[in-house]
Amino acid sequence: MPQYNVMTTALTLTAILCTACSGSSDSNDTSGPVGSTSSSSSSSVAAPDECSNPEALVISSASDDGSHDGHGPANAIDGSFASESRWSSSGDGKTLLLDLGTEATLTEVKTAWLNANSRTAFFDVEASSDQDSWSTLVANGQSQGSEELGADSFEELQARYVRIIGRGNSENLWNSLLEVELHGCGGLDAPDVKPSGPPAMTELDPGKPPAENFDLSRWYISVPTDEDGDGRADSIKENDLNSGYQQPDFFFTGADGGMVFRVGPTGFKTSANTSYTRTELREMLRAGNTSIDTKGVNANNWVFGSAPATDRAAAGGVDGNMRATLAVNRVSTGGERYQIGRVIVGQIHANDDEPVRLYYRKLPGNSNGSVYFAHEINGSDDTWHEMIGSRSDGASNPADGIALDEVFSYEIDVQDNTLTVFIYREGKETVSKTIDMSASGYDEGGQYMYFKAGAYNQNNSAEDDDYTQVTFYALEHSHD
Numbered sequence: 001m002p003q004y005n006v007m008t009t010a011l012t013l014t015a016i017l018c019t020a021c022s023g024s025s026d027s028n029d030t031s032g033p034v035g036s037t038s039s040s041s042s043s044s045v046a047a048p049d050e051c052s053n054p055e056a057l058v059i060s061s062a063s064d065d066g067s068h069d070g071h072g073p074a075n076a077i078d079g080s081f082a083s084e085s086r087w088s089s090s091g092d093g094k095t096l097l098l099d100l101g102t103e104a105t106l107t108e109v110k111t112a113w114l115n116a117n118s119r120t121a122f123f124d125v126e127a128s129s130d131q132d133s134w135s136t137l138v139a140n141g142q143s144q145g146s147e148e149l150g151a152d153s154f155e156e157l158q159a160r161y162v163r164i165i166g167r168g169n170s171e172n173l174w175n176s177l178l179e180v181e182l183h184g185c186g187g188l189d190a191p192d193v194k195p196s197g198p199p200a201m202t203e204l205d206p207g208k209p210p211a212e213n214f215d216l217s218r219w220y221i222s223v224p225t226d227e228d229g230d231g232r233a234d235s236i237k238e239n240d241l242n243s244g245y246q247q248p249d250f251f252f253t254g255a256d257g258g259m260v261f262r263v264g265p266t267g268f269k270t271s272a273n274t275s276y277t278r279t280e281l282r283e284m285l286r287a288g289n290t291s292i293d294t295k296g297v298n299a300n301n302w303v304f305g306s307a308p309a310t311d312r313a314a315a316g317g318v319d320g321n322m323r324a325t326l327a328v329n330r331v332s333t334g335g336e337r338y339q340i341g342r343v344i345v346g347q348i349h350a351n352d353d354e355p356v357r358l359y360y361r362k363l364p365g366n367s368n369g370s371v372y373f374a375h376e377i378n379g380s381d382d383t384w385h386e387m388i389g390s391r392s393d394g395a396s397n398p399a400d401g402i403a404l405d406e407v408f409s410y411e412i413d414v415q416d417n418t419l420t421v422f423i424y425r426e427g428k429e430t431v432s433k434t435i436d437m438s439a440s441g442y443d444e445g446g447q448y449m450y451f452k453a454g455a456y457n458q459n460n461s462a463e464d465d466d467y468t469q470v471t472f473y474a475l476e477h478s479h480d
Contacts, residue, residue: 050105050156051105051107051156051184051185051186052185053185054105054107054108054183054184054185055183055184055185056181056182056183057100057104057106057181057182057183057184057186057187057188058100058101058187058188058189059077059098059099059100059182060099060100060101060188060436060438061098061099061101061436061438061439062074062076062077062087062096062097062098062099063096063097063099064087064089064094064095064096064097065089065094065095067089067090067091067094068087068088068089069088069089069090070088071084071085071086071087071088071176072087072381072383073087073096073097074383075087075383076096076177076178076179076180077098077179077180078179078383078385079179079433080179080385080386081112081147081148081178081179082386082390083114083178084392085178085384086114086176086177086178087175087176087177088114088174088175088176088177089166089174089175090172090173090174090175091166091168091173091175092166092167092168092173093165093166093167094165094166094175095163095164095165095166096163096164096166096177096180097161097162097163098161098162098163098164098180098182099160099161100159100160100161100162100182100187100188101160101187101188102160102186102187102188103129103158103159103160103186103187104158104159104160104182104184104185104186104187105156105157105158105184105185105186106127106137106154106156106157106158106159106162106182106183106184107153107154107156107183107184107185108151108152108153108154108182108183108184109125109137109138109151109152109154109162109164109180109181109182109183110149110150110151110152110180110181110182110183111123111141111143111149111150111152111164111177111179111180112147112148112149112150112177112178112179112180113143113147113169113176113177113178114147114176114177114178115147115169115176116143116144116145116146116147116150117145117146117147119169119170119171120142120143120169120170121142121143121166121168121169121170121175121176121177122140122141122142122166122167122168122169122170123138123141123142123164123165123166123167123175124136124138124139124140124141124164124165124167125137125138125141125152125162125163125164125165126162126163126165127157127159127161127162127163128159128160128161128163129158129159129160129161130160130161131161134163135157135159137152137154137157137162138152138154143169147178149179149181156184162182164177164180193413193415193418193420193432193434195411195422195424195430195432196321196323196411196413196422197411197424198323198325198409198411198424198474199323199324199325199409199474199475199476200474200476201325201473201474202474203257204253204256204257204258204473205253205257206253206254206255206256206257207253208253208257209244209245209246209252209253210245210246210251210252210253210259211241211242211243211244211245212244213253213257213259214259214472214474214475215475215476216238216241216242216281217238217242217287217288218238218283218284218285218286218287218477219238219241219281219282219283219284220235220236220237220238220241220281220282220284221235221236221241221245221251221279221280221281221282221454222234222235222236222270222278222279222280222282223236223247223250223251223279224250224263224264224266224267224268224269224277224278224279225247225250225267225268226268231268232268232269232270232271233267233268233269233270233277233278234268235270235282237284237288237290238284238286238287238288239288242288249262250262250263250279251279254471256471257473258327258471258472258473259471259472259473259475260469260470260471261279261280261454261455261469261470261471261472262279262455262467262468262469263277263278263279263455263456263457263467263468263469264277264457264464264465264466264467264468265277265332265335265457265459265460265461265462265463265464265466265467266460266464275460276456276457276458276459276460277457277460278454278455278456278457279454279455280452280453280454280455280456281452281453281454281475282349282450282452283301283450283451283452283477284300284450285299285300285301285302285316285317285450285479286299286300286316295351295448296448297311297314297315297446297447297448298314298315298316298448299314299315299316300316300450301315301316301317301448301449301450302315302316302317302318302319302320302448302449302450302479303315303317303318303447303448303449304318304319304414304416304417304437304442304443304447304449305318305319305414305415305416305480306416306417306438306443307443307444307445307447308445310445311445311446311447311448315448316479317479317480318479318480319414319415319416319479319480320348320412320413320414320449320451320477320478320479321411321412321413321414321476321477321478321479322346322348322411322412322451322453322475322476322477323409323410323411323412323474323475323476323477324345324346324409324410324453324472324474324475324476325407325408325409325472325473325474325475326345326407326408326409326410326470326471326472326473327404327405327406327407327408327470327471327473328343328345328360328362328369328402328404328405328468328469328470329404329405329469329470329471330404330467330468330469331343331360331361331362331369331404331468332457332459332462332466332467332468333364333462333466334461334462334463334466335459335460335461335462335463335466336459336461337393338393339458339459339460339461339462340363340364340393340459340462341361341362341363341364341369341459342359342360342361342457342458342459343359343360343361343455343456343457343458343468343470344357344358344359344455344456344458345358345359345360345410345453345454345455345456345470346358346410346412346451346452346453347451347452347453347456348412348414348419348449348450348451348452349449349450349451349452350378350442350447350448350449351446351447351448352378352379353376353377353378353379354374354376355375355376355414355419355437355440355442355449356373356374356375356412356419356421357373357374357376357456358371358373358410358412358421359371359372359373359374359391359458360402360470361389361391361395362401362403362404363393363394363395365397366395366396366397366398366401367397367401367403368389368397368398368399368400368401368402368403369389369398369401369402369403369404370386370388370389370390370391370395370398370401370402371387371388371389371401371402371410371423371431372384372385372386372387372388372389372390372391373385373387373421373433375419375435375437375440377439377440377441378440378441378442378444378447379441380441383435385421385433385435387421387423387431387432387433388400388401388402388423388431389401400428402425406425407426407473408423408424408425409423409424409425409474410422410423410424411424412451414449416443417436417437417438417440417442417443418434418435418436418437419434419435419437420432420433420434420435421433451477453472453475454470454472455468455469455470
């Protein structure tokens with residue numbers, strides 16, 4: 001069995017806040033250059049605490065007026081310098097508002113701007129404790145000739161809110177900010193999330209059905225068949241699954257004892273709102289007690305630790321952790337370009353949306369695959385977070401990617417509104433990303449959660465024989 005070197009180098013991403021998307025794209029704007037002006041008023045910002053050792057501060061949230069072009073405010077604080085991960089809004093005076101969540105001592109702001117090696121971005125930076133009166137931190141600021149972070153320092157002051165006011169650039173009125181950091185002292189503490197490591201590996205018997213090699217007592221499985229004739233994918237509930245269920249085309253024990261999930265591009269789906277087929281486990285905390293409904297805030301599902309007290313008392317668990325060891329054996333190679341090679345191997349599903357969907361993707365010309373995840377805002381859009389390689393349809397081969405049949409592990413952890421995903425590989429450093437879900441809407445009353453694991457094919461345009469296959473070697477889930 002593989003051994004793992006768990007040396008964590010975690011990148012903490014804070015503040016996922018998505019607003020409505022409108023406007024045109026940066027590349028289509030042809031307006032002329034714009035100058036820089038300032039209209040801030042004087043502020044009663046508090047005198048600072050002494051800050052002898054400034055560091056990057058935790059940003060609780062980012063927002064704007066909703067007139068961005070689809071590249072929303074959360075992109076500016078997600079730790080990614082990819083061009084698609086930017087905040088873009090056109091117009092002199094467009095503002096990105098950053099909330100530290102509490103007052104902190106500010107000493108420096110760092111910004112990185114799109115195409116700064118070929119054009120100059122103009123901006124102002126202001127700070128406030130109450131969003132009524134503002135102090136100017138940076139007047140007539142300019143990007144510094146590259147897409148790397150450039151620093152603007154100022155006298156120490158205390159504030160909770162910082163706004164970056166875009167003044168366009170030397171070519172047009174677009175404000176396209178790749179990334180921003182605020183430096184100083186105090187503020188919120190970064191989430192203290194530690195990796196648990198890969199799940200324990202046990203001896204697997206290739207002669208036994210999956211439920212005799214794995215504890216599936218609190219799961220059911222969906223397969224893309226319709227044996228009961230209801231027009232939807234079959235769901236084999238807990239008791240039947242744990243009585244030795246196998247399906248030779250979709251769910252079975254492999255020659256090495258692993259639990260195999262196989263699914264093609266077509267077949268029956270779990271609901272009318274689902275576009276893709278799956279062979280996937282669904283967490284069922286009721287463990288076969290059919291007197292408990294599958295849906296709702298009840299003993300079958302769990303809630304975030306930030307949920308109302310009444311929901312925490314009614315749920316089957318609070319917060320959650322799922323760990324798995326697996327290998328992706330095959331992905332689709334044909335069909336629509338944006339669908340090729342994608343499979344979801346783990347999820348947290350809520351009432352209607354998904355706090356996390358963990359993807360593996362390998363393109364036909366690449367020897368290695370990428371890993372990334374989507375965080376869906378409750379009732380709104382996805383935010384995307386690359387962990388290994390790129391999710392791009394034209395991504396180059398990720399040198400540090402994961403090959404087909406290569407065994408790796410993932411961990412999905414939720415504590416209150418903090419979501420962390422870890423990727424473990426033998427002999428390599430752990431990769432992790434943490435996001436703050438406090439603005440995502442899942443801590444509202446009535447929101448319930450359940451884990452999913454398996455092969456959720458993200459290609460419905462390939463030929464029928466172009467299947468996806470994933471083999472699991474360990475799977476654990478737990479709750480408070």
